[in-house]
Amino acid sequence: MNEAREESCVRGTTRVFGIFGDPVDHSLSPVMQNAAFEKAGIDAVYVPFHVRPQQLGGALEGLRSLGIAGINVTVPHKERVLDLLDEVDAHARLIGAVNTILNRDGWLFGYNTDGIGLLEALRAELDFNPAGSHVLLLGAGGACRAAAVALCAAGAESIGWVNRTAQRAQKLADEFSAHFPGTEFAVYPWDFQEPSTFPVAALADVDLVVNTTTLGLKGESIALPWHLLSPRVSIYDMVYASEKTPLCVQAGRHGCQAADGLSMLVGQGEHAFRIWTGVPAPAGVMKKRLLAVLHDKKHQS
Ligand code: NAP
Numbered sequence: 001m002n003e004a005r006e007e008s009c010v011r012g013t014t015r016v017f018g019i020f021g022d023p024v025d026h027s028l029s030p031v032m033q034n035a036a037f038e039k040a041g042i043d044a045v046y047v048p049f050h051v052r053p054q055q056l057g058g059a060l061e062g063l064r065s066l067g068i069a070g071i072n073v074t075v076p077h078k079e080r081v082l083d084l085l086d087e088v089d090a091h092a093r094l095i096g097a098v099n100t101i102l103n104r105d106g107w108l109f110g111y112n113t114d115g116i117g118l119l120e121a122l123r124a125e126l127d128f129n130p131a132g133s134h135v136l137l138l139g140a141g142g143a144c145r146a147a148a149v150a151l152c153a154a155g156a157e158s159i160g161w162v163n164r165t166a167q168r169a170q171k172l173a174d175e176f177s178a179h180f181p182g183t184e185f186a187v188y189p190w191d192f193q194e195p196s197t198f199p200v201a202a203l204a205d206v207d208l209v210v211n212t213t214t215l216g217l218k219g220e221s222i223a224l225p226w227h228l229l230s231p232r233v234s235i236y237d238m239v240y241a242s243e244k245t246p247l248c249v250q251a252g253r254h255g256c257q258a259a260d261g262l263s264m265l266v267g268q269g270e271h272a273f274r275i276w277t278g279v280p281a282p283a284g285v286m287k288k289r290l291l292a293v294l295h296d297k298k299h300q301s
Helices: 003-007 029-040 053-066 080-084 090-095 114-126 142-153 166-179 246-253 262-277 285-300
Strands: 015-021 044-050 070-073 100-104 107-111 134-138 158-163 184-189 208-211 234-237 258-260
Touching (some): 015 053, 029 044, 029 262, 029 285, 053 080, 053 100, 053 107, 090 107, 090 114, 090 142, 100 262, 114 208, 114 234, 114 258, 114 262, 134 142, 166 184, 262 285
Parallel strands (some): 015 044, 015 070, 134 158, 134 208, 158 184, 208 234, 234 258
Antiparallel strands (some): 070 100, 100 107
C-alpha cells in the first residue's frame, strides 16, 4: 500500500464526525470536511447519517455512546435539536437553531456557524464589513435569523426585512429589537412578483442586499427594481448552484458586486472544523473541493 493510500485509511484511533439530515445524500459537507481533515493531517473521518425526525433523540444518544466527536445538523433537525442538547451557545439560542454539535466527553454543546459563515463570506467575497451598515434582508426564515443575529452582533446600523409573509418578518423585528437596541429594524411586505410593487423605501441608504429566500434554487429570478439600486450596493445570494445564480447574474448586469452562497457554506464548515479540532481549517481547501464537485455535477447533467 502506498503512503497516500495509507494516510486516508480509517484506523482504531480515527475520530468520527458527520452530519445528521433527512435527506442527507445531497450534502456537500462530507466532501469538504474530509478534504480539510486530510490536508490538515488530522486522523478523522466525516460521515453522512440519514436520521429521520423520530430518530433524532436516539441518534444524539448514539453520539455519546459511540464517542462520535462532532456532528453537523441540517434540515429538518436544526430547530428541534436545540432542546435535546446539554448546552447551547447564546447566539445559537437566539437564532433558534443549531447546525454544529461538539461532543466533549459525552456533554453535547450546540453552536450555529451559519451566521459567522455569512460574515466570513461577506468579508472574503465582497470586502464587506457590517459595522455601521444598512442591510436589506429578503426573506424571514431560518437562514435569515442566523444572518440577522450575526449582522446585528457585528454592528449593523439598520436591518430591513422584505418578506412575502409580513407577520413572519415583524415577529423577527420585534424579537431582535429587544436584543440589539443599537440596530434599527423595519419590515416591508412584498409578494416578490412585480418590480413595480416593490417597497421603494426599503432601498434608502442600503449598502447590502442579502437573499435568504429559497428563490433561485430552481433558477427563479427575483424581480428587484434594479434601476433604483445604486451600483455601490453589494448583493449576497445565500443560494448556490453549479451555475451563477440568477440573482448574481442580474446584479452583474447592473454593475453591482455579488457573491453566491457557496462561500457561506464554506465559512460555516470552516468554523465547525475549528470548533471540533481547535485549529483553523486549511485555507482554501473546502472551497476548492466544493468547486470541483459542482463542476463535475454541471458536466454530468
Ligand atoms: P425557510 O426557513 O423555509 O425560509 C424560506 C424563506 O423564503 C421565507 O422567508 C419564505 O417566505 C421565502 N419564500 C419561499 N418561497 C417563496 C416565494 N415563492 N416567494 C417569495 N418568498 C418565498 O428556508 P431557510 O432554511 O431559511 O433557507 C433559505 C435559503 O437559504 C435556502 O435557499 C437555503 O438553501 C439557503 N441557505 C444557504 C446556506 C449557505 O450556507 N449558503 C445556509 C442556510 C440556508 P414566507 O415567510 O412568506 O414563507
